[in-house]
Amino acid sequence: xxxxxxxxxxxxxxxxxxxxxxxxxxxxxxxxxxxxxxxxxxxxxxxxxxxxxxxxxxxxxxxxxxxxxxxxxxxxxxxxxxxxxxxxxxxxxxxxxxxxxxxxxxxxxxxxxxxxxxxxxxxxxxxxxxxxxxxxxxxxxxxxxxxxxxxxxxxxxxxxxxxxxxxxxxxxxxxxxxxxxxxxxxxxxxxxxxxxxxxxxxxxxxxxxxxxxxxxxxxxxxxxxxxxxxxxxxxxxxxxxxxxxxxxxxxxxxxxxxxxxxxxxxxxxxxxxxxxxxxxxxxxx
Amino acid sequence: xxxxxxxxxxxxxxxxxxxxxxxxxxxxxxxxxxxxxxxxxxxxxxxxxxxxxxxxxxxxxxxxxxxxxxxxxxxxxxxxxxxxxxxxxxxxxxxxxxxxxxxxxxxxxxxxxxxxxxxxxxxxxxxxxxxxxxxxxxxxxxxxxxxxxxxxxxxxxxxxxxxxxxxxxxxxxxxxxxxxxxxxxxxxxxxxxxxxxxxxxxxxxxxxxxxxxxxxxxxxxxxxxxxxxxxxxxxxxxxxxxxxxxxxxxxxxxxxxxxxxxxxxxxxxxxxxxxxxxxxxxxxx
Amino acid sequence: xxxxxxxxxxxxxxxxxxxxxxxxxxxxxxxxxxxxxxxxxxxxxxxxxxxxxxxxxxxxxxxxxxxxxxxxxxxxxxxxxxxxxxxxxxxxxxxxxxxxxxxxxxxxxxxxxxxxxxxxxxxxxxxxxxxxxxxxxxxxxxxxxxxxxxxxxxxxxxxxxxxxxxxxxxxxxxxxxxxxxxxxxxxxxxxxxxxxxxxxxxxxxxxxxxxxxxxxxxxxxxxxxxxxxxxxxxxxxxxxxxxxxxxxxxxxxxxxxxxxxxxxxxxxxxxxxxxxxxxxxxxxx
Numbered sequence: 001x002x003x004x005x006x007x008x009x010x011x012x013x014x015x016x017x018x019x020x021x022x023x024x025x026x027x028x029x030x031x032x033x034x035x036x037x038x039x040x041x042x043x044x045x046x047x048x049x050x051x052x053x054x055x056x057x058x059x060x061x062x063x064x065x066x067x068x069x070x071x072x073x074x075x076x077x078x079x080x081x082x083x084x085x086x087x088x089x090x091x092x093x094x095x096x097x098x099x100x101x102x103x104x105x106x107x108x109x110x111x112x113x114x115x116x117x118x119x120x121x122x123x124x125x126x127x128x129x130x131x132x133x134x135x136x137x138x139x140x141x142x143x144x145x146x147x148x149x150x151x152x153x154x155x156x157x158x159x160x161x162x163x164x165x166x167x168x169x170x171x172x173x174x175x176x177x178x179x180x181x182x183x184x185x186x187x188x189x190x191x192x193x194x195x196x197x198x199x200x201x202x203x204x205x206x207x208x209x210x211x212x213x214x215x216x217x218x219x220x221x222x223x224x225x226x227x228x229x230x231x232x233x234x235x236x237x238x239x240x241x242x243x244x245x246x247x248x249x250x251x252x253x254x255x256x257x258x259x260x261x262x263x264x265x266x267x268x269x270x271x272x273x274x275x276x277x278x279x280x281x282x283x284x285x
Numbered sequence: 286x287x288x289x290x291x292x293x294x295x296x297x298x299x300x301x302x303x304x305x306x307x308x309x310x311x312x313x314x315x316x317x318x319x320x321x322x323x324x325x326x327x328x329x330x331x332x333x334x335x336x337x338x339x340x341x342x343x344x345x346x347x348x349x350x351x352x353x354x355x356x357x358x359x360x361x362x363x364x365x366x367x368x369x370x371x372x373x374x375x376x377x378x379x380x381x382x383x384x385x386x387x388x389x390x391x392x393x394x395x396x397x398x399x400x401x402x403x404x405x406x407x408x409x410x411x412x413x414x415x416x417x418x419x420x421x422x423x424x425x426x427x428x429x430x431x432x433x434x435x436x437x438x439x440x441x442x443x444x445x446x447x448x449x450x451x452x453x454x455x456x457x458x459x460x461x462x463x464x465x466x467x468x469x470x471x472x473x474x475x476x477x478x479x480x481x482x483x484x485x486x487x488x489x490x491x492x493x494x495x496x497x498x499x500x501x502x503x504x505x506x507x508x509x510x511x512x513x514x515x516x517x518x519x520x521x522x523x524x525x526x527x528x529x530x531x532x533x534x535x536x537x538x539x540x541x542x543x544x545x546x547x548x549x550x551x552x553x554x555x556x557x558x559x560x561x562x563x564x565x566x567x568x569x570x
Numbered sequence: 571x572x573x574x575x576x577x578x579x580x581x582x583x584x585x586x587x588x589x590x591x592x593x594x595x596x597x598x599x600x601x602x603x604x605x606x607x608x609x610x611x612x613x614x615x616x617x618x619x620x621x622x623x624x625x626x627x628x629x630x631x632x633x634x635x636x637x638x639x640x641x642x643x644x645x646x647x648x649x650x651x652x653x654x655x656x657x658x659x660x661x662x663x664x665x666x667x668x669x670x671x672x673x674x675x676x677x678x679x680x681x682x683x684x685x686x687x688x689x690x691x692x693x694x695x696x697x698x699x700x701x702x703x704x705x706x707x708x709x710x711x712x713x714x715x716x717x718x719x720x721x722x723x724x725x726x727x728x729x730x731x732x733x734x735x736x737x738x739x740x741x742x743x744x745x746x747x748x749x750x751x752x753x754x755x756x757x758x759x760x761x762x763x764x765x766x767x768x769x770x771x772x773x774x775x776x777x778x779x780x781x782x783x784x785x786x787x788x789x790x791x792x793x794x795x796x797x798x799x800x801x802x803x804x805x806x807x808x809x810x811x812x813x814x815x816x817x818x819x820x821x822x823x824x825x826x827x828x829x830x831x832x833x834x835x836x837x838x839x840x841x842x843x844x845x846x847x848x849x850x851x852x853x854x855x
Contacts, residue, residue: 002308016576016617019601023572031304047301287593316589332586
């Protein structure tokens, strides 16, 4: 019996990245669907819930993707509420790669340094990856600050994290060198999750910073978020500071996504969202 | 050479149910297409007619699905008229699961009792499954009545059966307990194919009914069509009456659909619509 | 690692023909995408560029199809400009089958007769296949004339060939028996690429023509482009003249398309458009 992954994408075209990665993760067949909403998803879901009985049902699983995390979360909630009893399939949510990318970055940081009781800052952290990273850093015991150019936006992002995941993180405004320097006071860890091509952390701030020991950057388009980082750095030690560039993290992200898809076919009752994915990725190292 | 099934769906999204079942039935690859009409189907059809010569052509086949049986039938007619000589592929029509579901139900009833000369009633039988079931019951030699809440609707349904399949069945109105009791007078077999969640046949009528010996219900959402039936009953004997619930029938329906898809790849000239599918399913038991 | 072909189609439905042929050519999985433009293609392309590192990247390739060659060429140009360094995948362009069909026809003609210094005429040659054929004939050393019912249209077609491929061919008007007879004066080779069902070359002109030695016709719907040709003729010798009908050429076209798709997975840096495809097809014979 073929392992069939139902790829539900909220965008106008289903992601090629997710499909290729699913095949590499062990799916035999990926059924690609796009423009999926909580309304049109139900009959599609029934197509995996009711076609394979008994042990066979674990050979059908669901992947939720697309660029919009809020839409992906709404789909996940709808799907979970339509399962009943043993009539359920394993499901993974990774809209915009938010979970696997953030999990890969934080797993690398947490391997570098014990995060318990440390201050961690996610610069430009209100996007899908930044918020997941803040959650994982917080779960690791760090005291987390999420920054934005607008304090209000950072505040709303923190509210979201508390409402959906019960995580408490601090909002802060960081819009220039001075405010960035200030928010990093006493921080051990910093992660940049800003817009592609935008430098957020000048070398003059990070290099030789008194407390910063582990730094990571997820911006893959130069100029990078951390000035003068190497995109392929994967634990580069620069005078006692350890740095991870976007491509260094990207390898683990890709492996993480493949691994998680593979897990979906082991039982029929997995729900892989943020924390479940982080747990898997942390053990992968 | 891979066995490729061209899934032509008349709905806005192609059915996941049909795709998964096709893979389980032996297709190596299912090419999923949606929003298919008699106009846009032609170039797609050419894509299976002209890509594999000689013996190879039987490795490409066509499946017509979607929620609208009339649209599916129009597609089937167009496809058949576009084949010529040896340039043809096997094709199966099962819009809304009409053929495989009705075939599974009637096959179970016909195994229970010899239908020749008996009266069979299809309650709320003007939908796609009910009409196919009426056809199969009629072909088995039963004298068939199809009911609706509106006599006119039942009449039109019977006209359709005569026009498309040359089958003669009787229309009747059944909208409450009295009219239902009346239409069942002298009936040996009853099948409920009404709307999900609508009870059609109260226990006070069916239980211990003088002539009713075999009863089946295809409504899978409680309350079921036959009051106090068990959804998983698969030939349950209740005081001499034999009952089949929706999930009991559903297992055979699923197996029927897989088997029929598998048959498509044995030769290149099968046309599996109502009667051809019933023949296959009857032999499966 | 599965060989994955990203099928990018510019039409509203992705071609079934191209998908089936890709599977027969060696693709394990074809990801079908439709309505592709230079704008929406970029994230899809990233999905094959960034999912498989090192040697693995050659297991992902791109196929551009659809009925509109200009749209296909625009896609090809966009795709090529988005590759960088080793981050690239092999890509094939064959919108409307233009390259494989024309290559098959000209390969057959060039096997029949040395084309160097000969006059070759492409009747009704301003469509996608005719233009590619004119290019290949010209590359083989023939002096090529492309005809149309309107001289202006033929002229524009020739400009296109010079602008995109640097090939010089002559435009001519051929709209009736006299003008057709005139354009064929001194010609050794003629290829008909007109509209399906339109006869372009009456037997009274071609049969026993003083100089015409090799004739080919790509119109597969009777009446054929060359009067009284056999659709399956594959090098039929009629009194010293050699003729190729649409189905005779079609076999090689199909084999050519399969072979080219297979090549895509051998390295990650092939760009198979007109000339590269012709080279492959010529060696196939």
